[in-house]
Amino acid sequence: MFDIRRFDGVIYGADYNPEQWPREVWAEDVRLMGEAGVNLVSLGIFSWALLERAEGEFTFEWLDEVMDLLHAGGVDVNLATATASPPPWFSLKYPDSRPVTVDGVRLEVGGRQLYCPSHPALREGVARLTRAVATRYAGHPALKLWHINNEYGCHIDQCYCEHCARRFRAWLEARYVTIDALNDAWGTAFWSQRYTDWAEIQPPRRAPTYANPTQQLDWRRFSSDNILELHTLERGILTEVTPDVPATTNFLGFLPGLDYFRWAQEEDVVSLDAYPDPGQPDSHLEAGMVFDLTRSLGGGNRWILMEQATSAVNWRTRNAPKAPGQMRMLNHLALAKGASGIMFFQWRASKAGAEKFHSGLVQHVGPERSRVWREVTAFGAELKTLTPLLDARVPARVAVMFDWHNWWALNIDSKPGVIPLLPLLGRWYAALRTLGQNVDFVAPGGDLGAYDVVVLPNLYLMDDTTGADLRAFTQRGGHLIAGYFTGVVDGQEHIHLGGYGGPLRDVLGLWVEEWDVLLPGQTNTVTLNGAPVTVTDWCDVLHLDGAEAVATYGERFYAGQAAVTRHATGQGTAWYVGTELPQPALRDVLRGVLDGAGVPYTLLPTHADLSVSALPDGTQLLHVLNAHPHETLTLTVPSGGTLFPDGGDAGTWIELPPHGVTLIHYPHAVQISDVQVSGS
Incomplete structure (x- = not known):
């Protein structure tokens, strides 16, 4: 178990990149860290090229000096394994270690994260560097936490090279055992795709038309697992050399490529990089949803906000700064949602490089003339008074079910229509927050026993086990609400026959015959609470089998049929929303669910x-x-x-x-x- 007490109160700090600056700046940095209240810095994240200048030849003296300076200044270190980006010499020596895109293009040197996760020499190099760094600093008094790699999957979450193709075949053979089982799972009777040997199977590279859907889904599963092997390789070495030093890697919230529910099982503490757009009026809702997910990934335990911007970032088309007070407000939001550490990228804004316009604690103008510096030093002092928050928990009676496998499946091509999952999820989350609800996120298979209400904005992919768990939840008195296009396929992306809704048909008391996917500009109406409401995008054509209509369609060929339903089942209730309701109407439906579950709520403005x-x-x-x-x-x-x-x-x-x-x-x-x- 991660013990936050190994740090001096609430963690406060930043990524520190002294290699970007001359030595005479280092001592000044440490002095300013004391002024700002910094007690932890992440160090060495992008230092592979400086630590190993040729294969097997290490240079640690500069890092020794920085570690000693920080310790003398009372600043602890979250030390990186430095494996995030191989140096140019590595790519020159091993040119096939550079990743390949779906179109067969091998990427070039000049950016970061340039590696194929399957390449044997890459894995050997990662292990070699991790062991060297761990051995060198195992007993250093400044070392408090290991930072493994950096933002896995941020730029490369899939590589389509031959190394990955071979590992994909091995992963499939371990999963299915026989080629016949794979053919059944992939439905290869369609389009003459039947395989007779594992060697015939390729990654879903660019094809003449749609690739096999289950092949695409398994490829996403494999790609997440394959990168996770890199992480566990490093984690195993660190545990061997420094068993008493906890380790983390920084997650990216709702990152499409990695199944963080699986990844979080490998972390001593879950950490997050979060960059909500401060120019958007709902940036706090965007941030809050990611913060709630991060706490949930760690099983409700407190977590570390490892990276954020003090003000503006550099990578949006328009990079709005954080207004005075906004940085503090968003960080209090993180603390309210379970953060035990508040850190930034980066300590000193870079003079050169691709991120030179990204804000830091020490801005280009220097600390004396910087509004940002005044805010971060004041907040550092405030954090010293908030130590009791380290023992706080965030109780929630409402859980939102979210599944990376469902997200991958929903994004596979050849669907009735496009359903952007994150905007949909954000609308449901915003409705719950404006009803004053603390929200947990839970994966299929997770424990639902602590919740009165479980919310499924969408679960297109649902296996029978998940259906059984949700049935048991409602039978014992839970209240379930599901959104449209839910329960359509099983875990292999095969249709649940007999009416869409699959494993939940009896729970919901209905079945779906078809969908009316509305074109841009098209609308329908539903009557909800006696008033007409305009709906857009999607309309499920529902048939009731025990459920009652809460709202009915007003137009098109299914006029008069149910759009929103409620069904008493066992000791609980199951609701279904078969269309894209506007935000006030969605909130009203959720109020009905909370009322039925006996969960108190209040109506809040979004801000x-x-x-x-x-x-x-x-x-x-x-x-x-x-x-x-x-x-x-x-x-x-x-x-x-x-x-x-x-x-x-x-x-x-x-x-x-x-x-x-x-x-x-x-x-x-x-x-x-x-x-x-x-x-x-």
Whole structure:
């Protein structure tokens, strides 16, 4: 178990890249870190080219000096294995280690993360460097955490070269054992695709038309597993050499290529890089959804925000800065959702290179004239007063089921229509948050026992086991709600015959005959709570088999048929939303689910973010954030609370300025439903 107590309070720091700067800057960096309250830096992430200048020839003296300087200055180190990007000499010596795209193009030197995860020499080099770094610094007093590689899969989550093709065949043989079993799973009777030997199987490279859907799905599974082997290779060496030093690798939230529920099992602590767009009005919702996912990946344990921007990034078409107070507000959001560490990319903004316009704690103008520096030093001082948060938990009665395998399957071509999963997920998440709900994410097969409500915005791919788990959840009194195009295929991407909805047909009390995929500009209407509502994009044509209609379609050939349903099953209830409802209507349907489940809620404007944390002594913290850049937020809160951490009477009336934050400590349980927001 990861012990946050090995650090001095809440972790605060940044990526530190001293190799980009002359030695005379290093001592000044350490002095400024003390001024900012930094207690941990990530070091050496992109240092392979400096540490191993030729194969097997290591140069550690400069890193020794930096490690010693940091330790003397009271700054601990999250030391990278430095394997994130092989040096140019490696690509020259092993040209076939460069990854290949789906179109057969071998990528070139000049960027980062230029490696095929299957290449034998790459794996040997990774192991060699990891062992050398671990052995060198195993006893160094500054070493507190290992940082394995960096942002796996950020740029290369699939390589289509021959090395990967061979490993793919081996992975398939281990999965299916016989070629006949693979043919059955892939449905190769279609289009004369039947295989007679493993050697005939290729990655789903660019083909004349649609590649086999199950081949594509298995390829995504293999690619995630294949990169995970690189991670576990390094993790095994670190555990052997430094068994008492925990290790992590930085996740990227809803990264398409890697099954983080599987990956999180290999982490001592889950860490995250998060870059919500500060120029968007709902950036706090984008951030909150990723933060909730990260906590959920770690089983509810606290986690580290490993990277974020102090202000602007460099890689969007338009790179908005964080407004004054916005950085603090978003970091309080992370703390409310279980973060135990707040870190940034990077310490000092680069003078050269592709990320030179990415903000840092120390900006190009220097600390004395920098608004960012004033904010980060003030926040560093504030974090020193928030140590009790390290023991807080985030209780949730609502879980959203999310599955990377479903995402991969949904993105396979040749579908009735395009369903962008993340925007869909974001709309459901936003509706739950504006109803004041703490939200966990859970994978199929996860424990549902702690939840009153389970939400499936979409689960197109659903095997019988998942269906049985959801059936058991509702039978024992749980409340389930599913969105359109759910339960259509099994784990091999084969249709559940007999009416769409597959394993959930009896639970939902309905079956789906077909879909009306609306063209751009087309709409339909549904009658919900006696009023017409305009719907877009997608309409399931439903047939009721025990369910009751909550909303009905008003137009097109299925006018009068159900669009939203409710079905009492066992001791629970199952709801189904067969169309793309506008946000207020979706929120109203979810209110009905929460009402039926006995889960308290309140109506909040989207810029009001409220969360509850539970402390071990039974007391609770109410986190109140105003995400609006211009408007003051006015709230009425329960009496009996004290301002945290100062201890003054919180009263019952709060005015929160733009990007303002208030924490209120209650000696008893408090519900977000007890809070009233003016105008909500």
